[in-house]
Amino acid sequence: MQSKIAFCLACCLWIINSTALTALQEKPFTVGTATASPGHKASGVIEIPAGSDAALNIPVVVVRGTKPGPTLAIVAGLHGTEYASIIAVEHLIETVDPATVSGTLILVPLVNVNSFEQIIPHLNPADGKNMNRMFPGNMSGTQTDRASFLITREVVEKCDHLIDLHGGDLDESLRPYSYWTRTGNDKLDAVSREMVLAFGLDHVIISTDRPKDPAASRYLENTATTRGKASITAEAGYAGTVAQEDVEALVRGCQSVMRFFKMLPGQPERVAHPVWIESIETITSEQNGIFYPLVKRGTRVAKGTSLGYLTDYVGNKIMDARAPADGEVLFIRAIPSMTKGQTIANIGVVGTPK
Ligand SMILES: [Zn+2]
Numbered sequence: 001m002q003s004k005i006a007f008c009l010a011c012c013l014w015i016i017n018s019t020a021l022t023a024l025q026e027k028p029f030t031v032g033t034a035t036a037s038p039g040h041k042a043s044g045v046i047e048i049p050a051g052s053d054a055a056l057n058i059p060v061v062v063v064r065g066t067k068p069g070p071t072l073a074i075v076a077g078l079h080g081t082e083y084a085s086i087i088a089v090e091h092l093i094e095t096v097d098p099a100t101v102s103g104t105l106i107l108v109p110l111v112n113v114n115s116f117e118q119i120i121p122h123l124n125p126a127d128g129k130n131m132n133r134m135f136p137g138n139m140s141g142t143q144t145d146r147a148s149f150l151i152t153r154e155v156v157e158k159c160d161h162l163i164d165l166h167g168g169d170l171d172e173s174l175r176p177y178s179y180w181t182r183t184g185n186d187k188l189d190a191v192s193r194e195m196v197l198a199f200g201l202d203h204v205i206i207s208t209d210r211p212k213d214p215a216a217s218r219y220l221e222n223t224a225t226t227r228g229k230a231s232i233t234a235e236a237g238y239a240g241t242v243a244q245e246d247v248e249a250l251v252r253g254c255q256s257v258m259r260f261f262k263m264l265p266g267q268p269e270r271v272a273h274p275v276w277i278e279s280i281e282t283i284t285s286e287q288n289g290i291f292y293p294l295v296k297r298g299t300r301v302a303k304g305t306s307l308g309y310l311t312d313y314v315g316n317k318i319m320d321a322r323a324p325a326d327g328e329v330l331f332i333r334a335i336p337s338m339t340k341g342q343t344i345a346n347i348g349v350v351g352t353p354k
Contacts, residue, residue, distance in 0.1 A: 029064045029071075029104050031154050036064035039098050046108075046154050048147045053126055056114070056143055058151070061093045061107040069103025069263050073159035074254050075151075075220060076108070078132040078166070079122060080115025084237025085165035088250035095251075103263045106155055111147065121170040132164075135223040136215065152223055161195065162224040163257060165250055167237030168297075174331035175298040176236035176249055177203035177277070177348075181210050181225050191230035193354070198260040198268035199234050199253035203328070205277040205348065232257075238297065239334035278351030281324040283344045285310060289318055291338040299329045307345050310338055325349050 028037040034044030041064075045057035074092065076085040089109035096105060110116055112124050112131045124131050127142035134141075136156075137148025156162060168174025180196040182189055196204050211218055214226035224231035234253055236246040252269065260268040285291070293308040295301060301323040310319035327347040338344070 025066060025068055029062055031062050031106050031158060032058070032060050034060050034062045036062040036098070036104075038064050039066045040064055041093075041096070041098050043093075046150055048143060048150055051139070051142070051146055053143050056126070056147060058111055058113065058147065059109060060154075061105075061109075063096050063098050063101055063105040063107065065098055065101030065103050065105075065263070067102040069101070070160040070261050071104040071106065071158060072258060072261060072263060073106040073108070073155045073162040073224075074165065075111065075155065075162065076165040077110035077112055077116060078164070078220060079169055080110060080112035080117075081119060081121045081170045081240065082167040082235075082237060083240060083242050084167045084246040085235070085250055086110050086116070087242050088165060088247045088254070091247060091251050092254060100265065101258075101263055103261070105258075105263070106159055108151070108155060111151065119170075132166075132220055133218050135217045135220055151220070156220070156224050156227060156229070159224065159229065161191075161229055161257075161261065162221060162231040163195075163199075163254060164219075164221045164231070164233045165254075166233060166235040167246065168235070168239055168331050168334065170240045171333060171335050171337070172238060172331045173293075173297045173334040174235060174238040175203065175329070176201045176234075176246065177205055177330060178232055178234040178253075179205045179207050179221070180232065181207045181222065183210075183212070183225060188225070188228065188230050192225070192232055194260060195230060195232045195257050196234075197270050197274060198256045199232060200256055200269050200271050201234055201236070201249065201253060202271050202273065203275045203277060203330075203348070205280065205330075206351070206354070238331070274354075275328075276351045276354050277328070277330070277348035279349045280330065281327065281347045281349060283307065283321055283324050283347070285321075285338045285340055285342050285344055286319050287312075288339045289313070290336045291333050291344065292336070293332050295329055295332065297329055297331055300327070301329060301347065302326050307332060321345065323347055
């Protein structure tokens with residue numbers, strides 16, 4: 001009799017537990033105006049209301065899996081002319097099948113709609129601000145501030161992990177790489193390290209200088225990280241191009257991170273021999289002029305190697321741009337236009353295995 005009761009209790013617990021799990025997955029998931037029930041994909045917008053300047057609708061797609069699992073946000077187009085990253089998220093929107101997903105995907109393919117439509121690199125032309133520098137934002141500021149605030153509320157606070165996708169902008173010839181933020185929180189850093197390795201890009205920049213204060217997080221990835229959510233940034237694409245290999249690298253990277261979190265069946269494709277970039281040396285232009293590059297992105301250079309030169313508008317050489325350190329050309333100016341203070345190249349200083 002006693003054993004029958006014990007058996008019944010076990011049964012009841014199992015039924016209660018499985019009902020709870022089922023009930024959890026029966027709930028729809030909402031971001032902005034997009035509400036997806038389990039097994040479905042829904043699209044909508046995050047509505048940024050008008051304030052001191054115009055309103056903005058940021059497109060969003062929610063993919064709600066049928067099985068329980070984490071919520072992963074994948075965001076692109078904070079810089080609206082880093083096209084390969086935007087097209088990669090468009091590809092994910094088209095191809096991810098909610099029936100195969102465990103957990104939930106929040107896909108934001110294009111935050112900086114004005115930049116995309118007006119073909120303006122780096123900034124939101126509505127207010128001249130960089131959309132990856134104003135997080136966590138506020139509702140009393142300009143459009144970028146308000147967008148940052150509502151992305152923080154709708155995307156960052158609703159996800160468990162975030163991947164922020166970028167690439168070389170219109171004026172940058174960039175080799176693919178990802179960023180691993182080292183916060184000092186070993187548990188968090190171990191998860192983001194696995195994410196960055198699962199993403200599969202073989203060059204990883206180690207960020208140690210990101211703000212620690214969640215109220216002054218600046219960057220999107222850092223807004224998630226400072227809220228205790230292990231997250232990464234990855235970049236591929238350059239100078240307005242949409243090369244298949246760059247788009248595929250970003251799509252495969254996102255899918256592989258989903259496998260790491262068991263959101264998709266299969267094993268992640270972990271990068272076997274990552275190149276860790278311990279610091280970045282930036283060389284900036286001393287004058288306005290015409291830039292002529294002498295090396296390509298991805299080239300290993302020694303300190304003092306000539307990376308390119310600058311002339312005035314009648315052909316007189318006015319600057320020789322030399323590598324400030326031994327390292328790899330992470331990106332180099334892709335176009336002749338150059339003004340004083342702009343970046344000529346970023347040299348990644350290669351570190352030891354991590
Ligand atoms: Zn960017």
